[in-house]
Amino acid sequence: MTPAAHVSAAIEVLDDLAKRRRPAAEALKDWGLAHRFAGSKDRAAIASLVFDALRKRASAAFIMGSDAPRAIMLGALREARGLGVEAIAALCSGAGHAPALLSDDERYGLETASLDAAPDHVRGDYPEWLASRFEAAFGARATEEGAALASRAPVDLRVNILKCSREQALEKLAHLSPALTPLSPIGLRIDVGQGRGPALTAETAYVKGLVELQDEASQLAALLCAAAPGEQVLDLCAGGGGKTLALAAQMHNRGQIYAHDSDGRRLAPIHERLERAGARNVQVRAPRGKVDVLADLEARCDLVVIDAPCTGVGAWRRHPDAKWRLAPGALELRLKEQRELLAKASRFVKAGGRLVYVTCSVLRDENEEQIAAFLSANGDFTAPSAAAMAEQAGLPELARFASPHGPGIRLSPATSGTDGFYIAVLHRRGPIP
Template identity: 70%
Template structure:
């Protein structure tokens, strides 16, 4: 497919997404099935164009005077890929499979690109109803934080120390030019290209053999702050696909025991292949079984209960830019109730002197510091571990600079840490 044809396809797919209120990934999949002539590179390029349009949807619509897919594509090509009018006209030629040529109004708006005086949620590219929450979390930096969340994320890898050291992985992947991550001692980072594409790891020897796993550096840090030790009894209460379970197993050097559970057994499905690839031998999966209490034997026995809580996912907008526009106000309250329930459940399994590590991939105070404070008020036998102590326990004292200004715990964001948005609090049970 020509670059112009790819732009036309992205405009078409965005139209389906908006018209049917569907996740972009579903619309992309259906388009690929209906257009089998499109190769893998074509499909990846089209997906990146569509996702870029959603990254800067609000500012593009404001500058272009329209929220139509064509206007959003033009805005993204200008804002994220640096195309001027001349560069845009080469794509919008009206020739075979190309979008119709630019009109005078579009040329004028590209040339002027006026965002002065735009409201914060427009300049920062986030939903207007979330503006008060982002303002509370970031103050005068809310727009810059929003812009950082609208950028493309790199490909971050976690080196599995059960299989080898970071230098070994870096050498095996040197053709991808990975660089060590600045915060995680086990991370490697691969930059995406100007078209937004990153490498596929599925055929890489280092990945196939379990030496590396795809995992954002922020997620790696969250697992490291749990400070899991060899010989401990650990419950990963919301294990999902097992990314943090595997990181904890590596920290524990395969000693002790990790119990991986999720209330939705389907979410655990990927963990089995990942465990086999990783060489982790100290993980037991505990999927739900109807009304059976599959965790009853762990009551009061765990040194660490890791709670990767359900959340709005506002911290991972770089990777799921369509999610921020599909999110509705009611979703926040739903997630808050789920977080309260899972934290209350976690208490059952912690032994005296043990700890709950509460993690979200959210940037909102309502899901983070406010939840930690509420938990501590309801459970006076728990205390919050200070951020400096959390960082030292993880062997990464420099992380203390990410201490939250809004309450207990640490918070990371693309702007401050170069990672996805994460919140981590350690809640210690008294002896």
């Protein structure tokens, strides 16, 4: 397929997404099944165009004066790819499988339209209904943070210290030109630019469990838990096990981690991942009907981790379609789930233990406001300063990411070069001597 044909195919997929509210990955898969002549490189190129268009959907529609799929794709070629009008016109020749020729209005928009007078949510490429929440979280930097969330994310890897050092992993993956992550002491970063990322799951280092795919912010969230060898740890929302694996490595396979999730299907991948990583101190506690599979852990855990279900706003670099599918009702549902999880988790924290709350969101509703409400209702819990959190984890430089809105640490693409994450550590008061 030619580059012009890739653009036409991307417009088709965007049209499908406009008609059916569903994940982009599903639409791309269906397009591939219906067009089997397209090879893997063609499908990757089309997916890249679609995701770039979704990253820049608001600004692309603004400069083109239309939110039609073709307009968004043409605008994204300028806003995301940096193409000039003549380069875009060359792709729109109307010949063969190329898009139709540019209209006079399209050419005029591509040549002259500016975002200077656009609203913040357009310049930041986030949904208008979230504008007030972005302003509450970031103030005058809302547009900058939104634009950073609309950029492409690098590929981050966590080195599994149960099996190798960061230097050894760096050597094993030298052909991919990885760099050291600037904040995580156990991370590697691969810059994929606008190209296709490497097939990491086929790499020997991955197959042998030397590295795991994990954004640097998620690595830091696990490190801020400060899990120590010998502790009793409950990962209450373990899902596929990403943080469980990181905690097992921190604990050097000593002590015990209980991996639980309310949805047993989400836990399914954890077993193979634990075996590959060589993590031997993890007990998977899958739900079993009405049986309380965690009853024996009440008031026994040194550490309880809530990797809370959230809107995922902080991960928009990796899932740009999700921001346009997100609705206010989904936020309200997540807030309810988070409140319930905090209440549930507190019963497992022993006196002197700690509760760590993590989201991949940048919204105050899901972060500082949840923690403030919990602390107000639970006087036996306190929140240390961000500096104390960072010092306890051996990462004092993270103190500069202290939240300005309350306890905890905030990470974001614009400030830390990571996904958007929030991490709060809560201590349960110990027994009186």
